[in-house]
Amino acid sequence: MSSWALLVLTVLLAGPSGVGAAAGNLEGAWLSEGTKWESPPTDTARGRFGYATVIYFGSDGTLLILECVVNRLHEHLGISHGDPQVVSLGTWRQKDDETVASFRLVERTVKLVGEQLPGTLEQVKVRRDRGGILRVNGKVYRRERGLDEDAAEITQAVRSRIR
Secondary structure (H helix, E strand, O other): OOHHHHHHHHHHHHOOOOOOOOOOOOOEEEEEOOOOOEOOOOOOOOOEEEEEEEEEEOOOOEEEEEEEEEEEEOOEEEEOOOOOOEEEEEEEEEEOOEEEEEEEEEEEOOOOOOOOOOOOOEEEEEEEOOOOEEEEOOEEEEEOHHHHHHHHHHHHHHHHHHO
């Protein structure tokens, strides 16, 4: 097979997300589908924002599930650090065609009366469709490279706080 044909085959297998579907690589940030983008309450603010869930699969097996506000300016996304967040932390592992994530609630900006943190350990199976879609507990997520850096920083900050 020529190197050109091999390159084309690699790109086709990678799918729209740019992550190899055949390899099932999940590393990086994934944004919940169906986020409703809203305009800020003032005319002077730029961009839009939406309440979303971000799932971050670290290359070291760390998992972050973050319910947060995501800011959007044109096509650039960022996690808002000034709005409430609900943070779950755990691990993920891939074996053959199956990915299993284990996590627990570790922080929330607005605490609930009587809630004990860290929460109970939960475990879910993660499914990756060929079209670059991730399915977790019936919810759909799409790969969002623009959130990788923010999600990695938050993961490290939370890990250092809960040790």
